[in-house]
Amino acid sequence: MVVFDDRSGDTHGLDPLAAQIFEYLLDHPATRDEITRRICAAEGATSSEYDTVIASALEELRKIGLLAPSSA
Amino acid sequence: MKRSASADSVDEDRRLTLVRAALCDPSRVTTQSPAEWNLLISQARRAGLLARLGETLHAAGLLEAVPDVPRRRIEAERMLAAKHAVDVKRELAFIQKALARTGVPIILLKGTAYAIAQLPPARGRVFNDIDILVPRNRIAEVEAALRLEMWNTTDVDAYDDRYYRNWMHQIPPLTHVARQTVLDVHHTIVAGTTQIELTAHKLFEAAVPTAHDPGLKVLAPADMILHSAAHLLNEGKFDRGLRDLDDMSLLLRHFGTKPGFFEALVERAAELDLRRPLFYALRYTATLLETPVPADIRNADRLKPPRPALRAFMDLLFEQALRPDHPSCRDGFSGIALWLLYVRAHHLLMPAHILVPHLLRKAYVRRFKEEGRKG
Amino acid sequence: MSIAAILRTGPFVTRIETDISAITHGLRQLYAPDQLLMDVEFSDFDVAVVRPLLRRWYRPQATFLFDGHPPFLPLPLAHAVPLLEWGLNWAISLHAHEYLIVHAAVIERDGFAAIMPGVPGAGKSTLASALAHRGWRILSDELALISFEDRRVVPLERPINLKNESIEVIRRFAPDAAFSPIFRGTSKGDVALMRPSAGGVACRSQRAIPAWIIFPKYINGLPAELERKRKAQFLLTLASNAFNFSMHGRRGFELMADIVDQCECFRFSYAELDEAVEIFAGLRPPERLASRQ
Numbered sequence: 001m002v003v004f005d006d007r008s009g010d011t012h013g014l015d016p017l018a019a020q021i022f023e024y025l026l027d028h029p030a031t032r033d034e035i036t037r038r039i040c041a042a043e044g045a046t047s048s049e050y051d052t053v054i055a056s057a058l059e060e061l062r063k064i065g066l067l068a069p070s071s072a
Numbered sequence: 073m074k075r076s077a078s079a080d081s082v083d084e085d086r087r088l089t090l091v092r093a094a095l096c097d098p099s100r101v102t103t104q105s106p107a108e109w110n111l112l113i114s115q116a117r118r119a120g121l122l123a124r125l126g127e128t129l130h131a132a133g134l135l136e137a138v139p140d141v142p143r144r145r146i147e148a149e150r151m152l153a154a155k156h157a158v159d160v161k162r163e164l165a166f167i168q169k170a171l172a173r174t175g176v177p178i179i180l181l182k183g184t185a186y187a188i189a190q191l192p193p194a195r196g197r198v199f200n201d202i203d204i205l206v207p208r209n210r211i212a213e214v215e216a217a218l219r220l221e222m223w224n225t226t227d228v229d230a231y232d233d234r235y236y237r238n239w240m241h242q243i244p245p246l247t248h249v250a251r252q253t254v255l256d257v258h259h260t261i262v263a264g265t266t267q268i269e270l271t272a273h274k275l276f277e278a279a280v281p282t283a284h285d286p287g288l289k290v291l292a293p294a295d296m297i298l299h300s301a302a303h304l305l306n307e308g309k310f311d312r313g314l315r316d317l318d319d320m321s322l323l324l325r326h327f328g329t330k331p332g333f334f335e336a337l338v339e340r341a342a343e344l345d346l347r348r349p350l351f352y353a354l355r356y357t358a359t360l361l362e363t364p365v366p367a368d369i370r371n372a373d374r375l376k377p378p379r380p381a382l383r384a385f386m387d388l389l390f391e392q393a394l395r396p397d398h399p400s401c402r403d404g405f406s407g408i409a410l411w412l413l414y415v416r417a418h419h420l421l422m423p424a425h426i427l428v429p430h431l432l433r434k435a436y437v438r439r440f441k442e443e444g445r446k447g
Numbered sequence: 448m449s450i451a452a453i454l455r456t457g458p459f460v461t462r463i464e465t466d467i468s469a470i471t472h473g474l475r476q477l478y479a480p481d482q483l484l485m486d487v488e489f490s491d492f493d494v495a496v497v498r499p500l501l502r503r504w505y506r507p508q509a510t511f512l513f514d515g516h517p518p519f520l521p522l523p524l525a526h527a528v529p530l531l532e533w534g535l536n537w538a539i540s541l542h543a544h545e546y547l548i549v550h551a552a553v554i555e556r557d558g559f560a561a562i563m564p565g566v567p568g569a570g571k572s573t574l575a576s577a578l579a580h581r582g583w584r585i586l587s588d589e590l591a592l593i594s595f596e597d598r599r600v601v602p603l604e605r606p607i608n609l610k611n612e613s614i615e616v617i618r619r620f621a622p623d624a625a626f627s628p629i630f631r632g633t634s635k636g637d638v639a640l641m642r643p644s645a646g647g648v649a650c651r652s653q654r655a656i657p658a659w660i661i662f663p664k665y666i667n668g669l670p671a672e673l674e675r676k677r678k679a680q681f682l683l684t685l686a687s688n689a690f691n692f693s694m695h696g697r698r699g700f701e702l703m704a705d706i707v708d709q710c711e712c713f714r715f716s717y718a719e720l721d722e723a724v725e726i727f728a729g730l731r732p733p734e735r736l737a738s739r740q
Contacts, residue, residue, distance in 0.1 A: 151545075
């Protein structure tokens, strides 16, 4: 997936996992746990397997400015 | 192939005033020949005024009538200017974020100010650097905070670095490592140790918050014009001279409608000891760009006008310097005129015993740096 | 004594002033007669290739001027013609914002264009030059100009820049091709300019519909291979190869995405030009585009 960020003018290429997370979060702001549960359910895996992978995908999205933590 | 349309086919008087005339009276362009159009586009682009010309024509409803070729060149430049306007806001957000923790008050200057305060000179402006003003006693703090967020001085040797910090009114330009944007941090609006002293705190006192963001301030209208005047007429660099003069013209037209503005402007010039720059600014915006400056203001005693002989000489020099920086606008006298104004600017800036070694050093460094690059 | 010529290339009219005879000779050699105009014309760009005042006798130089100002350092006088070509490319890539400009070679057949982005050393100029003599028309070896209005690629109508070994390779591949002399020892090595084969004016200026995006790569010793790839990577690479992508922001992104969407995207590796020609001959435009035409 390729994303164009209107605010920064940057273009980003997201790998399939990051793309999946990004698309989901566009419609439903969620906590990290909720995202992990959802992805694991879709992949039929346990959370411990996917924890680190999802954590780094979230960190990547945050670094490129597509994700911001909310205090809500 | 034979000799074809060139600057020669446009007569000298017209050649020298093409850009100015188009800005003053856009309808003139509707009867231009191809040779005049070509020259106008080329000169305006060189002067950084092509996009502004486009905006002027657009505002006058004349852009559609411009022939295809010059029109597409103008439109391309307008696109560039529009992009720059967006970039300025973006970059400013980064700068604010970097300086937030210091709590240092920031005043926006020049093009950055025009863009954020949405003033007429923002139209069709092609930006390069961001210019901000901070209190002199907070400069070290500001520089440190910026360096932390990946701004850095580049391409400045130790001597130039000292020159900037001791004599100029800004630290050396800072470039952001990743975005390659340039930031000029000023601490006063004329250079450090000069014949003309300026108290920066007066500027901060009078500064005005912007609608875009109350945390971002710009100079008060009179100070904005005085800054522009001091910059243009005292600094000896004229590559954007006509553009800067047009900025001032637009500011004077915009603020001048307010009753009492011109009188207050003159008073402020006296207060900040910028009488002479204002005198020349009013004079040249009026004579070269038909700016409506009241005659009694132009000739005000309060401005302590120069002696007629000096004034006439300056008229000659500045008329040269305020032409577009284009071969079609140069004559035998141009080089000397520019050099004299350059020396004058430095004389105003530095005591004589420092001036000559500095000019020598600048010439030496420039020549050898160029040789080095070629090798 | 300097003279001025008006050169019409693709969508641009350029006034060129020069006091160097190699330039006037080069212009006649590399451009069609109808591209060189006599009379006053509206011009997009005003350039000059002249001998600088100093250094007239010792290691003479040529300098390129745009609006009377030199954007780069001078080159040896012997390299005046490539200097003009590089200068014209510079002028277009910095100022022609009415187009989305991608660093790529573009060739066309039956109204459909193959865009080949410019990874350095990938041999896109060589490949494009070869194909230009085997049934394809070359729109540019360097700059793909994509119109926002109709999403087509606009031809540049300029000579092709070949370097080092490619010069000899193409000379053998296309013995009838018209070449400039070889300019030796430039910053890019030995350089020669090849005049595109003569086509009528109407055909020469035809725009083309993008149908294929192909990343070429010269790999010695292996058979030629055309491999379909996921489009996301192509969009990213194309964006990073576009000179004015960030200038156009969202509008540029959308145009680029539309183009990648409508094209078939391949990686192409080759060693033999004949093999490459055959594979390209087998390319068919995507069904949607073919029916639209």
